[in-house]
Amino acid sequence: DIQMAQSPSSLSASVGDRVIITCRASQSISRYLHWYQQKPGKAPKLLIYAASSLQSGVPSRFSGSGSGTDFTLTISSLQPEDFGTYYCQQSSSTFAFGPGTKVDIK
């Protein structure tokens, strides 16, 4: 099975900061990588699909990159509403999620 790792596990940043979250797969998954944001008590929300495609309605400050085993989610200018936990997910072989990165606003 393909295992997913994320770093950092948590971070605290200020409004306006550039935030980068990384996701690594245990083997190549091409570009079958998606990013989600989840807020407490809510269902996850799709942000990025296929590594770098912005889901409709998602602000352009969110972007994704990578292929193979290494991927990044970038928030170009952190906003107060961006708090929550971010998960990567691979869909190359079944659909495993990464462990998550919790983002707090300073």
Added chain:
Amino acid sequence: QVQLVESGGGVVQPGRSLRLSCAASGFTFSSYAMHWVRQAPGKGLEWVAVISYDGSNKYYVDSVKGRFTISRDNSKNTLYLQMNSLRAEDTAVYYCAKIRADLWADGFDIWGQGTMVTVSS
């Protein structure tokens, strides 16, 4: 609007069964693969199962193989998860989710609100 609504959660004793339902509306249900994803209290997301648009293909996470069965009724726009031999570690919020496009390996763009399953004696 596009919507998924789960039901069927509750408190159940270990070893017993429960069936979850997910009612879909606002899109052509029969055109999309559908998934179940769960989240134990205070934990991360765990993918559980997927079913193809026509029900012909089904896959499961190892921890539920042989105990859970995913199915769908396209005439009723409803997805199901039959959970047998439940264990304490199955305690979680269960979400149904729609794949974004008619591509097997796509992200999940629509999620239900979740239904809580508690396995406890």
